[in-house]
Amino acid sequence: MLLSTRCSAVLLALALPSSAAVAAASAPFSSSDPRHARLRQLERQASDLFDSADYALSMSQRTRDAWSRLHDVAMKVKVSGKPHPLAGVALVNLSSMDQIDGKNPDALARSSEGLSLLAPFADAYPIQWMQGLSIKGYVQVALGKVAEGAATLRDASRYMDGYIARTPADRLDKDAHMLRSNIAFSHAQALTRLGRNAEAVDAQRASMEARIAAVGPNSADAIGSYYTYAQLLSRAERDAEAEKYARLAVDVATDHVDRRHPSYARALEALGLLLSRTGRRAESLDYLQRAIAIKRETVGTDSLYFQFGLQNLGTVLLPLERYADAGPLFMEAERGFRKIEGEHSPQSARALAFAGSASLAEGRRDEAVERLTMALARVRAGSDKDRDIGQRVYPYLIPALIGTGRMDEARTAASAFATETRQLDNAPAFPLAQAAMLSDWTAQQVGSLRESAGRLAGVLRDSAGMTDNGELTEEQRAALDMVLAVAAQTQDAALALEAMAVLAGSRIAQANRLVAQRLTEDQALAARVRALQDRVRTLEAADSKLLKALATDRGVAEARADRGVVAAAVEAERAAIARDYPRWIEAQGGERPDMDALRAKLGSEEALLAVMPAFDGVYMLAVGPGGTRIARARMDRAAMVALVDRLRASLTPKGFDRTAAHDLYRQIFTPDIMATLGKARTLRIVPTGAFASLPFAMLPQSPVAAVERKTPWLIRRFAIEVQPGFAIGATSRRQMAARDQRFLGIGAPQAFGAQAGIQSESGGAPMAAQHYFRNGGADSRALAELPPLPGSLAELQAVAARFGAKRATLLVGAHASEAALRDRDLSPYGVILFATHGLVSGEMEGVAEPALVLSPPAAGATGEDGLLTASEVATMRIGADWVILSACNTAAGDGSAKGAAYSGLAQAFRYAGAGSLLVSHWPVRDDASAFVTLETVKSAGRGLPRAVALQRAMLKFIESERPDAAQPYIWAPFILMGR
Known part of the structure; x- marks a missing residue:
């Protein structure tokens, strides 16, 4: 008999015998021996019941009795002095029923006994043997014996590979390949739980390849393998490959699968969560929202499948600070989980905890306390062993209680948080540090509070450096809020500076994600960065050991000494990278301030x-x-x-x-x-x-x-x-007088679409940067819609006249191109002015990044698209004392108030070597841009500090006779961005 279809679908876990057990099958034996026809008849009777389409019948006592009858009879039939192997087959199937019924201890006992009976005859019953080991491995993992389960499933995978290799291809059907896929899938999941992510990737790849062999590359089942493989690649920090397979899952689903099939929505959701994890949350929202819409239409709202979709979308909105949008999603999910799972639903408690954190972020402390307290009480009423919900609730609940003046309740909660965190196996440093600081805060122990707050800030600083995109979770930002509250209470400026440096550094790294990616294309730097990240992981483990020692007052001296050694190694590696690759350090948020x-x-x-x-x-x-x-x-x-x-x-x-x-x-x-x-x-x-x-x-x-x-x-x-961070350049940086400088002006480029006869129909402001990219490059038709900048040429000519013809160079019209810049040595120029459109967006994701619009490339040109992007700028060598970006909106992260701390475009010029930058918050009126730019350059040329030069230019414009000159919209967009 082949493996039960139901068992395959429910378990997704099929394991195999150890080599020692297989070697024991030495006695000659035939499963079709006519002397055992009665046993085979009993097996067929039990199998027919178990494989019935009537689920109630298949899982009924009648079916159990049939398997038990086979076991009892087979135990009395001896083969080479041992019970007939069908006695083991019967126990394996009974263990399968136990597992499906959630009786994992019974399933483990029966599968182990059944395998013992089957072991001498495993090669005669390979499918049933693998079924037994699959159940054993699965329930070992489910019962917390993850390492044992992984070992069982490892041997199962090896045996299955041998079985496939020695079986003729024409005898391998869909079920055999599906069995192989399920075994490898279960093995991958167990390895993931052990943190052995690289091995898990290999196992899941084997599962995916077997699944394709079973059902083809375009089936719904294959889609599940693609996105699961993508998830494991992501956990192994192989994000580029992960995105490839996540997108493959979506593409196959779109082209080959009915949108009502669960794999369709799950593929969209998997890609959305992956994009969110890699810092592209705005892009991820589209996929997650589409997945929810499909779920609502196809399976309705009364399913866990739908509620998890709501919760996933909410958790993506939290780091985007869209709390008002996230809160209702969590509350809808909370109601749905509770309706399905009951009043003590752990998932409803988690949704309520998320909603409570959103309430706190919105300043509704009383509502936050109510929701968080209810979440904690709800899950505790259902189980006294679930400490995970406490880890989610306490870091928000305790500050909310403090903020509402409920100190006694805050102290009680802080004590519970500290106790529960200490009881966690291998507790990470972050919650241990949080618990310690909150205990000191509620106890009003000012001396130890400063120390514990500083330790928490240090843990956050180190963990923030672990992510390539620099994004902080809402848990980390909430913890930084606590540290800053303590700094304000104690007026500890050094503590405040450290916490703020983490916040600023995160924003800088987010704005420069693509710049950093381009820099790490240098394999030597990439290897150094990976080595640093490995050292930081070791430091986190040392922090955990020290914090646990401090909490229990045992082994503190040893733990502190061990941490000191690791911390010194981390600092040495970081300093070495800063010395050898200073631009990468700047792109990641800069060196730590003092x-x-x-x-x-x-x-x-x-x-x-x-x-x-x-x-x-x-x-x-x-x-x-x-x-x-x-x-x-x-x-x-x-x-x-x-x-x-x-x-x-x-x-x-x-x-x-x-x-x-x-x-x-x-x-x-x-x-x-x-x-x-x-x-x-x-x-x-x-x-x-x-x-x-x-x-x-x-x-x-x-x-x-x-x-x-x-x-x-x-x-x-x-x-x-x-300035975006706390690095302050030396005040001795030389500021050359205008007569000694050379000037380069780039702008008034040839319009996109002019050669093709495309006419601009737009007179409005430029759109977000994503609008101008398509399929990895510039979208000429969209760029042709950019409004003209009639004053840009006059502005360039006016500034050039200040320097004189011999010291000024202009690249305008068709000469304002990427090729012209690439071929020119930029180091001699003291002042560089770009007068053109600047494209920015609040969420610089995917191929869309901030850019300056230059002239379209000449026909047949390769390696250029007419857009000078931030990552391209970062690789340039600029010696200019300052760069002026007299372009639309070159400072802000986006048109809203929630963008990153200045666009990666402006920062990229800093990394390329520019001294200071003059940039703008929003599109600038041409005459104002020319006036302020020229006056600032003139004053700075006379030796005034640049900030003072800009101040005087602004005030002079305000007091001029130009139309609406006093209105801030005209003169206020200009900012001087320092190092």
Whole structure:
């Protein structure tokens, strides 16, 4: 008899005998011996019942009795002094029924006994032998004996390979290949649970190849193998290959499978989750939303399959800070899980916990406490052993309780969190550090609180460096929020700086993901990065050991010494990479800042202000003549972000939301912050998140009734320089006088589509960068729709005239091309000005990355598409003292207030060697761009600091007679971006 179809579908796990057991089958034996016809008749009777289409009958006591009758009779029939092997076959099938019924201990006992009876005759009953071992391996894993199960399944895979090899091809049917696929699948899953991801990939590939042999490459079953293989490749950090197979699954599903088949939606979902994991969350949303729509249509909403889809989509929205969208999804999933699984559903508790974290991020602390407490109580009522939900709930619940003044409840929760975390086997460093800090915080132990908060910040700093895209999870940002709250409470500036550096570094790495990818095409660097990541994993293990030792007060000295050795090795490797590959370090967020070094590098009239949203709060760190100050804004993060959105949305050439602008000023520039900034005349601002899109220069220092030339904008108080991180270049960097500089101007390019006669029909602003890419390259038709920039040529000519004909070079029209730049030595130019369209987007994903639009390539040209992308810029060698990007929207991450901290385009010029950059927050009016650019260059040429030169240019424009010159929309988009 072949393996039961039902068993194959339910178990997805088929194992085989050990080599020792197989070797025991030495006695001559024939399964068709006529003397045993009665036993074979009993086997057929039991098999017919078990394979019945009537599920109730197949799993009935009648079927069990049939297998038991076969076992009892076969035990009395002796073959070479041993019970007939059909006694073992009967037990194997009874164990299968036990496993399907969820009776795993019974299934393990019966499968083990059945295999013992079958072992001497395994080659005569290979399918049944493999069935028995599959059940044994499966239930070993299910019962937590994962290593034993993996070993069983490993031997099963080897035996199956031998069985396939020695069986003639014409005798191998679909069932044999499917059996091989299921065995390898189960082995891969067990290996994954053991963290042996590379081996799991090999096992799943074998499963996929066998599945294709069984059902063909375009079947629904093959699709499942493709996306499962992609998932395991991703776990093994082979993301490029993973994406290939995840996309293959979607393509095959689209072309060959009815959309009602579960594999269709699952393929979309698998690709969406993979894209999310690799930092392309915006792109992933489309696939996840399509999957949910198909599930809603085909299987309805009363299935776990649908509820998990809702929850997956919500978890992707959380890191995008789309909490208002995520919350309802979690609550819908919570209701669905509870309806299906009952009031104590663990999945409903998890959905409720996710919804609680979204409530906290939105500033609704009471609602967060209610949801998180309910989630904890619900799962505990169902089981006293599920500590996973506590790990999800406590890090949000405890700060929410503290924020609502419920300190006694917070202390109780912190104690439970610490106890449960210590009881976890191999607890990671992150939850251990969280639990320790929250215990100290609720106990109001200020001395130890600083130490534990610093340890948590260090763990977060190291773990943030583990991901190639630099993205922080919401759990990590919530933990950083806690660290910053402690820093504000204790006024620990060094602690605040470390936490803020992690936040800023994450944003920088996100904006420069494609730049970093291009840099690591250098195999030597790639190997160094992998080695560093391996060392950081070792450091995380050492952190866990130390934190566990501190929690139990055992072995602390030894654990601390071991960690010190590992930490020194990590720092040495990081320093070596920084020395040899400084641009990669910058693209990943820069070197770690030091408060003393930062203060030393500030000029005598300079101050620094960091403005950063964390999770539910916005924090400011001021460093100036008045010392240091850490403060949390009175408004929650959600309210502050809403203010930035209001201000950005209200900006027009004729006005803006004056109330929102002044409210932002009052929230950020509090009396304590202003006292710390003191009499500084230049302010370096380090903003992240929504505040990277905030034009600080236009914040009014007092309420504004009407815009006038003398309105007290912040630009009147400070010359402002914005920087993405805390690295401050040496103040001694040489600033050449204009007479000694050479100038290169690139812009006014030939329009795309001009040669083909495509006419632009657009007079509006450029769209997001993704609109201009197709199939990995520039989309000429979309680029032909870009609106003209009539003032760009005049701007270039005016600035060039300032330098003089002998020191100025212009590349305009058809000469403003990638080829012209590639063939030119850029190192002699002190000032480089691009006057053209800049394409940016909030989510620089896939092939779409920020770019400057140049002229279309000449016919037959290879290796260029007319777009100078950020990753291409990063590989250039630029010696310019500064670069001016007089292009549309070259500063902001996107048109909303949630973009990354300045586009990778601007940062790429820094990595290429530029000193400072003059960029813009939104499309700039041509005459304003030319005026501000020229005046800034002139003033800087006379020796003024660049920030002061820009300040004077702005103020001069405001006071000019040009139309609407005093309106911030016209003059405020310009920012000076420093190193």
